[in-house]
């Protein structure tokens with residue numbers, strides 16, 4: 001069963017590759033960023049709260065994102081596998097996810113660390129031009145990534161769940177490298 005988590009700095013290609021692999025493995029692509037952006041568009045209570053954090057490039061508080069992920073992973077389509085893109089982003093989200101999976105699905109997820117240098121991710125994100133893709137906000141997101149999310153590399157490495165793939169290649173090359181790493 002495919003249960004894959006994508007880690008990596010903003011702009012490393014998590015969303016891009018998660019979509020391709022979800023189609024390939026026929027499992028849902030669960031992107032916390034996409035769910036939060038949809039909540040903002042719909043102006044739900046969650047969206048209104050999330051927007052103030054996302055516009056600044058800060059992480060949305062753990063509890064809000066955890067409730068959202070728990071609800072999504074309990075849906076019937078997630079019982080056949082999933083690709084999680086953008087979650088967990090903090091050690092406490094990772095602990096929460098580990099406990100949730102033990103409870104509802106069993107502990108068999110693998111984690112891909114997709115890496116790319118800062119200057120590459122900054123230029124990709126400036127090219128994309130989403131609302132949170134101004135240079136100041138991107139630099140702030142990179143700092144938040146280093147402080148809050150990068151510790152997950154060690155966390156999952158210690159648990160023998162981590163695969164690392166070089167995100168600094170063409171999209172097709174990254175996809176091939178991912179498929180190789182996952183099927184080994």
Ligand code: B4P
Nearest residue numbers: 010011012013014015016032033059060086124128170171
């Ligand atoms: P996300 O939506 O997860 O966005 P992201 O980290 O910026 O990366 P994304 O996956 O979209 O981009 P990709 O690298 O694929 O998060 C946005 C915000 O939501 C966060 O800042 C936070 O506020 C909030 N949030 C989300 N999850 C949260 C959580 N768990 N806890 C708290 N807050 C949370 O692609 C970027 C660009 O690069 C694209 O234009 C793409 O076309 C291009 N690209 C990709 N691969 C390429 C390649 N190989 N070569 C050239 N270009 C490439």
